[in-house]
Each structure stands twice: as C-alpha cells, then as structure tokens.
Amino acid sequence: MKLITLTLLSVVLFQSSVNSSMTLKDIVTGAKDNVIGMVTNVGSYLPTPSQLFGAAKNNLAGYPLEYLADTMNSVCSTLMHSKSIQTRVMPDLATMNFQFITPCEKHIIPILSSKDLYKIKAFDPTKKTVILVTGWRTTIDSSDTIDELSKAYNCRGDVNFIAIDVASCVNTLFTWSALNTEKLGEYLGQGLADLAQVIPRENIHLIGHSLGAHICGSAGRSFTALTDEKIARITGLDPAKPCFNEGEDLSGLMRGDAEFVDIIHTNPGVLGKRDPIGDVDFYPDGVVPLPTGCMSITCAHSRSWEYYVESVYPGNENNFMAKRCNSLAKLKQNRCGKTPAAPMGYAATSNLKGNYFLEVRGSSPFGMDGSKQRENANVYCGSCVQNAGK
Template sequence: MKLTIFSVCSLILLQSFVSPFGIQSIINFISGSKDILFGVVQNAGSFLPTPSEIFGNTKNLIAGLPFEYVSSSINSVCSTLMSSNSVISKITPEVDSMYFQLMTACSKYSIPLLEPEGLLKLKAFNVTKKTVILVTGWRTTVSNSQTIEELSKAYNCRGDVNFLALDAASYVDTLFSWAALNTAEIGEHMGENLVRLAKLVPLENIHLIGHSLGAHICGVAGRTFNKLTSKLIPRITALDPAKPCFNEGESLSGLMRGDAEFIDVIHTNAGVLGKKDATGDVDFYPDGMVSLPTGCLSVVCAHDRAWMYYVETVYPGNEYNFMAKRCTSMKRLRRNKCGDEAEPMGYAATSNLKGTYILEVKGKSPFGMNGNETLEDQHVWCGTCLYAGIV
C-alpha cells in the first residue's frame, strides 16, 4: 500500500479539526498514520474518519480548511486504501435479513428482499401502478428516516404508485469506508431481485431513487440488472450521490451513466459530501456548482436539500416548481446567456434531457422559484392516514 506524505498529513490535519479531543487526538492519529504509511495494519480503513467526525463541527471547518479541500483529502486517501485492498468491511451484508418496506398512507408492510413475490400477497400492492423504490444512505433506517417518511407521504398524496423503501441501514451505518464497500454488495443483491420483481410488474413502471450512498446502491443495482437481463431499468434518480470513496474507473465506481435508460441527478452539496462531477444523463445544480445552496450554513443541510427539493416536486401541482436551463454557471444564467428552454427538475424531469442544468432556488420551503405557499399548506395532510380516512 502506498500513501503519500501529503495524504497522511492531510488526514492528521483533518483529525485535528474535527475531533473534540484536541492535541491528544493528533498524537494518537499520528501513531495510526504511521501504520497506514507502512502498511502494517490490515484494516487501515478504520483510520478514515466517519462523515459525522469530518463534517459534524461545521464551525471548525469554516475556521480551518475549506469544505472541498477536506472532502478531496478524504477522497484521495480513501481511494488509495480501496485500491490497496487493505480495507475490509467489518459488517458484511446479510441479504436474508434485508427488507423492502411497502409504505401506504396508513400502513407499512415488510417483504424480504429475497422474496419480492410476497408483494403480490398484499392488497396494498397494485401491479398496475408504478413502483418507486427509495434507497437511502448513511445513518438511515426505515423506522427513523425523515427522507423516507416525507417521500412516502408525497407519493401517497399522488396515490398512483407503490412506494417501497429498502432497509440497508445496518450495513451502511458504520465507518464511511466500510459503508462504501457494502454498497456494491447490497446493490448486486438488489439488482438480482429486481430481475424477479420485473416478472411481477411491468419493467417500464420501475423507478429507483437513491440519496447519498443509496444513489450508488441504485447504480450497482441497475448495472447488475442489465448484466443479468440485457435490459435497463427505465429511470434512476440520484439525490446528491456521495462523493468520498467513489471515483469512476476505481474499485468503487458507484453510479455511472448507462446504469439505467435515464439517470437524473440533483447536486446540492457539490464537492463535499456529494459529487460535483456530472454523473447522469442530466445533472441539475440548484444555485450552481456550490457546496452550500441558499438557506444552508452546514454541509449536512446542503446534502439533505437534494431529497427535500425532489419531495417538493412530487406533490400534485408542484411538478414545475423548479425550472432549470442548460447552462454552465449561475453567472451566465443570471445574465440570460443560457438556453431558452426551461426544463423541470425532479418528478417531472423528461427522459430526453442531456447535459448540465442550472437553476435558482429559495432558502426556505417551498424551495422552488415557482413554489406556492398556499398550495403547500394544502399538502400538509395529503398523503397521511388522516387524509386517507377523510377521502
């Protein structure tokens, strides 16, 4: 294993900024860095900080190193560790303990990932409807996720889909390097069982949505599905796909063009927790290629904005809240030097779109420039069990 002195020093600097234990932490980390440098420790990946350690104390980062420098340093070290095969996940995914959860306005039903046929036994599952499968990322479970709850509520408000969430939290709720390793295996298992699901529902009705690490799981799932069937999943929507450890052409490539017929990506924490490079057929950059969109003062807020924007577009009447133009920068957009045709970001994104699209957003909900506060108020109860009981 080869690590540059620069990379090790970067890690030491990172640890000093993010750790609450100050100088002693630096001393301990220097000792660990020696092990990494000389390849003594087989599980060198354990020296990589977790995302919470890296980005949990935003004030320290603002006072110290720029966001993108921190993230790029971590990404560089992670790539080196991955290519050296010195990182071994301490928590191996057990596919037989993973579940799809079908979520309706009033109920939740768990179906083993290995038994998608079980969906047909549920009255709540309608084979004629579109099937949306959400895969979230680090530190998320189906029983404790605002992302899942909000997106489920929005889709249940529409009432025309089967909304499923994949619970993979036990295998991505760990050190980021280990979680990253597990995304490939989880994605392969998911892809294998999408083959079985596609025999139950029309393939054209399947839509995968992934946030953060979940976006890469969806990419691997789509790639695996294609390998096994020579067909493509119609659409993958990637919500701020995770940056650290995922680099095209390396051991962990993550989501790539060609993993689905159409891939739309929303970047909201570009270059930090989320990837900055275009990774889809169409890549949307709210507020341009920035790490902190309007209204966010932390990278966690920015990373979450991707799914918040998408959720807003799912509600009926909000499909065109976020209109973007093919462009290269916010500066050009504000000077009216971009394309003439504005296209919707999110739910209504059209599959013929290609390239980079830029748009402006607001700092609070409704975030879309075409958002309507009155309509938003009407959506408060839509998609909830109380609403389902009334109608």
C-alpha cells in the same frame, strides 16, 4: 461602500493565501481597483446583500471543507486500491427487505420474495413502482427522507412506494459502508429481476440519496447483467463523493446504469459528487458547497431530497424549472441560449441531456415557482390522518 470595500478586501485576502508573493500594497491596490470598477459600473455589477453573504459563506465555510473532502477522497481511494481495509459488517441477503408503505400501513417483504408484493391488496401492479434507498447512518424506521417521500407519493396516489432496509450495512464507519454498496446493489438487482416478472420493468424507478444513490447504480448494473435489460430510471440525490471515483474500485452511480439517470447536486465537492455523472445533472444554486439557506454541509446534503419531495406533490411538478447552461452566473445573465426550461425532480423527462442550472429559495417552498398556498394544502395529503375516514 464600507461593506463592499470590506467584502472585496476579504476576497482578495482569501485569494492571496494561495499566492504568497502578494504584498500588502498589492492587496490594497487590488481592492481599490475592484471598488473603482464596481462603482463605475454600479448598475450592472453591484452585488445584493444576499449575494455578498452567499459568497462569504461559501468562502469561509464551504470551499475549505471541499479541500478537506478532496484529501479524504484521495486517502480513501488509495486504501481501497491497496485493499488495506475490509468491511466490518458483511451484507446478509436474508436480512434485506422491501417495505411497501401506504398512508396507514407498512408491509414487509423479503427482497428475494418480491413477487409476494403482488399478494398485497394495496399493491397495484399496473402503477409505477418507486423504490427508495437512503444513505449513511439512516434507518428505515427513523428516516425523514422515507417519511416525507412516502407521504408525497401517497398524496399523488399513482405509484407503489417502497423503501429498502439496508441500514445494518451502511450504519458503520463510512469506508466500511462504502465497501458494502456494490454487494447491496447486487442483492437489490436480484430482487428487482424477480419483481420484473410481475410488473413491467419500465414501471420501476429507483431513487437513492448519498450512499443509497451508489447502491441504486450497482442495482441497475446487476439487473442488466441478469436480464439483459435496463431499469427505466434512477434518480441520484446528491450521490456521495468520498471513496467513489469513476474507473476506480468504487465507481458508484453513473450514466448507463439505467435508461435514464438524473442527478441533483446540492453539496457538490464535499459530501456529494461535484462532476456530472448522469444523463442530466441539476445544480440548484450553482456549483457551490452551501446552497441558499444552508450554513452546514449536512443541511446542504439533505436539500437534494427536500427539493425532490417538494416536486412530487400534485401541482408542484414545475416548481424547479432549470435551463441547460454552463453556470448559474450565465443563467442570471440570460446567456444560456434558446434551450427551453425543464423541470428538476419528479417531472424530469428522459430526453434531457447535459448540465442544468436553476435558482432556489432558502426556505420551503424551495422552488422559485413554489406556492405557500399549495404547500399548506398538502400538509396532510398522503398521511394516515387524511385517509383515516376512508
């Protein structure tokens, strides 16, 4: 009871910071009424320790950062509109490459020579081709996102996995990097138009994390402008929030940039976009800045690609089952209607529309339907170690 009282009092105090007209008597009375109400309906409303911790964590460490991010976003948008800043490192098409990654090799192909991928023995033009674009301050040779996702897809063995080297243009001050996304996407779109001459465009799937998601959006628009067709799918993994706003100078990834755009939000409102921007938007653990298991925004921002990687491994396609709903609270109360559950991540289907919510675990396997046994079985799957004897 002491824990409940202290937690409720802290929440009322937090809210009172917005309403300065509240007196100490109002605060104490409010806390008292809440406690009495909870005790009266203890069976239905008593929060678990993990729920109390999650609420306190986001109140203290998540939502204040969301307010700061909103301020930064407004300043950045104003600067972009006034043309007060210019990029420091201009994108150079000659330095951009596709990196085709197999379990034991990496093949480098200039982005405008993408048809040369056809000459690599390991490249199979009949398979789907997945192209990953990473985010701010990551490099192609030092990226957990690339390493983990390439391993997962190589474990499946049914795709060609490619990463894009754009690090030199998105490794500077964030605003300069943001300015480069449109041009980088245009260059990538040119490369994709070239690639589509040797593989069906229906087999192309772009995946972008953070700033990379917006590069993918620009690439999709560029591809359409060049070919009058659309890329089959773009997956946005916590698309970056600062500086990107629909209808402004930097619009970023949005529905319509591909035939199917699916989004996974894991740090909504801070480093990642909060509002729905895809055909389907997934909110694991709800619309909170810090999901279960994360105490920092960098952890939360990375969860998007960690969830996706988990879903790629064989047997994990349905680890993250979500339901179309208005909130996580309604999901927990079984008030989401009769819409069937659908998988988030690898197996998301193009018929999905709207906002989907799901619960997640705080540690791997993150999916509620995940299995430690399957996770352990995939430790070496897709790695060079497993393929060394083949």
